[in-house]
Amino acid sequence: MKKVATTQDEGGLASATARRTVAPMPSVRPTRRAVTxxxxxxxxxxxxxxxxxxxxxxxxxxxxxxxxxxxxxxxxxxxxxxxxxxxxxxxxxxxxxxxxRIPLDALPEAFAIRKALEEATVRYAAERATRSQIAMLRANLELQREMQETANYQGFHQADETFHALVAEIAGYPGFWTLIQQTKVQIDRYRLLTLPVRGRIAEVIAEHTAIVEALAANDAVAAIMALDAHLDDLQISVDDVRASYPRYFTAPGDPA
Amino acid sequence: MKKVATTQDEGGLASATARRTVAPMPSVRPTRRAVTxxxxxxxxxxxxxxxxxxxxxxxxxxxxxxxxxxxxxxxxxxxxxxxxxxxxxxxxxxxxxxxxRIPLDALPEAFAIRKALEEATVRYAAERATRSQIAMLRANLELQREMQETANYQGFHQADETFHALVAEIAGYPGFWTLIQQTKVQIDRYRLLTLPVRGRIAEVIAEHTAIVEALAANDAVAAIMALDAHLDDLQISVDDVRASYPRYFTAPGDPA
DNA sequence: CGTATAATATTAATATATCACTTTAGAATG
DNA sequence: CATTCTAAAGTGATATATTAATATTATACG
CATH class of the missing domain: 1.10.10.10 (Winged helix-like DNA-binding domain superfamily/Winged helix DNA-binding domain)
Incomplete structure (x- = not known):
């Protein structure tokens, strides 16, 4: 039935097996899941x-x-x-x-998850932010403005993402951003489809700035309010969009 | 039976070969990813x-x-x-x-994520809970008490999980609980290892009851406070545990 | 001309085989 | 006896082949 590697297997079954019964204890493991x-x-x-x-x-x-x-x-x-x-x-x-297809009926929930997670990050960040960390945020804001001036939308989007990642890192919980990114995916597809690089960049930067100021003042409540204003602006208007690209979405109540 | 849009592809350019150029439009799909x-x-x-x-x-x-x-x-x-x-x-x-191995240094963050997500669910649930939904929660509490009386720890754990799932469902966002479960995994392993079925069941039920009462009163603030008290009790004491099972954990700062 | 049915082909799911690399034990050497 | 070299075996990663189920297409029948 089982033909192993043609060579002699040691007759005693139990004695020979234990090659690596226990784990690799903390040593410098090279790479886990290298580029494959x-x-x-x-x-x-x-x-x-x-x-x-x-x-x-x-x-x-x-x-x-x-x-x-x-x-x-x-x-x-x-x-x-x-x-x-x-x-x-x-x-x-x-x-x-x-x-x-983009699950339209799941978007509000994904949005609520993002909101809950980001609110937590700004709350923690407001409590813990150091001056140097605030400076890093201000530097990122400056980068955003540069991208705006050069009309580099791709670069702005990148800086935008970095901004939120920075906030999570300041909060002491970088994993929050990882999780947010995962839940954000469908929303991103939706937004990319609906608003083709609308000129909202100036407003976004203003909202980001408000968040940073609140964080610098260690004002958690103000920071959360500023964040909510920021996120609400990105809010979703599920209604009339389905008409334009019907086959890109799943109907509410259809498949899960 | 269902003969939907057999061979009408709209773009009449490459009419010949394309077998399935476009997607299966929403129909009753049998099973996606059946039991394999x-x-x-x-x-x-x-x-x-x-x-x-x-x-x-x-x-x-x-x-x-x-x-x-x-x-x-x-x-x-x-x-x-x-x-x-x-x-x-x-x-x-x-x-x-x-x-x-259980990543000890990642547990606080996992816990913070759980807290952020569950706080959001109770907040929404407090706003939206109907009388029938409150009744379902009370029924679940009764089930928890029965499990306590019969010393059915396995069953209690099950009911406990159902309780939190119910809250998420009442909030209108059942996906929150799915996500919580995913982030909770390492914490569960840790707790299973450290406290072997401690007799905290009575307290847990009391805390659950407090949450339900706050939800019934549509008092979001009280509900969140009750939840925080509940979660804080489960809190982690990372310190001395590593000594007992050193090879079950990864050291802080070791591999990520 | 439309509907039901059989033939065909596509594809996901699984099985089997191969390759490359690493670890480890044993042999050879000093 | 200790050290180093070598060979064997295990394992992850990938390749190739097979199976089974479904949808599509063609065909026959009413």
């Missing part, structure tokens, strides 16, 4: 989906991707499964794999 | 790790698990990768895979 083909494909695919380069509802052909990368389907599958866990890809067994 | 071997193994493994049946640091032999289930290594690998994403398993390339 699967991780590369994962990153690429994710980026293409979030940037809407791959449209919601579009089929995903594992074989084709595998050929494009010159690899087998195994690493592709690993990436696809991971994306399916994140809700960016939907797998219908024996039918096909597709880029997820 | 991989999902079964995933659930089993996860349960064994969370229940500490598999000790932190213990090696995981893919081949052995595959043989135990009578399957190949592929579905096992799928399950292992998913668990690695959750942080329950650590994969060291070309070395081995092991049950994760």
């Amino acid at each position: 083909v699967a991780s590369t494909i994962y990153r690429d695919l994710r980026s293409e989906i979030v940037s809407l380069k791959r449209k919601p509802g579009e089929p995903i052909a594992e074989k084709q991707i595998a050929e494009a990368y010159g690899v087998s389907r195994t690493p592709v599958r690993e990436a696809v499964l991971k994306l399916a866990d994140e809700g960016l890809i939907e797998i219908f067994p024996q039918s096909g794999t597709f880029v997820s | 071997v991989a999902s079964t193994i995933y659930r089993d493994l996860r349960s064994e790790i969370v229940s500490l049946k598999r000790k932190p640091g213990e090696p995981i032999a893919e081949k052995q698990i595959a043989e135990a289930y009578g399957v190949s290594r592929t579905p096992v690998r799928e399950a292992v990768l998913k668990l690695a994403d959750e942080g329950l398993i650590e994969i060291f390339p070309q070395s081995g895979t092991f049950v994760s």
